[in-house]
Amino acid sequence: MERAPVNSKKGDPIPLMVALQQEGSLRKFQDDYLYWDKLKYKTGDRNPEEVWAALKFHRNLYRNTVQFGKY
Secondary structure (H helix, E strand, O other): OOOOOOOOOOOOHHHHHHHHHHHOHHHHHHHHOOOHHHHOOOOOOOOHHHHHHHHHHHHHHOOOOOOOOOO
């Protein structure tokens, strides 16, 4: 499996994340929960690494911690 690119500190992923939300692409990527090896071919005319950074930012923003009791 190919390793995902490391998120660089260049640029702000928020404007791209908002644009992807408005066009509906972000929901599709989230519903399919695509990993880098599949996502990089479905970004259209956008830079795949920037889309990956925006998607990872969105996933970190809305993540939930699951607790399994006292085990």
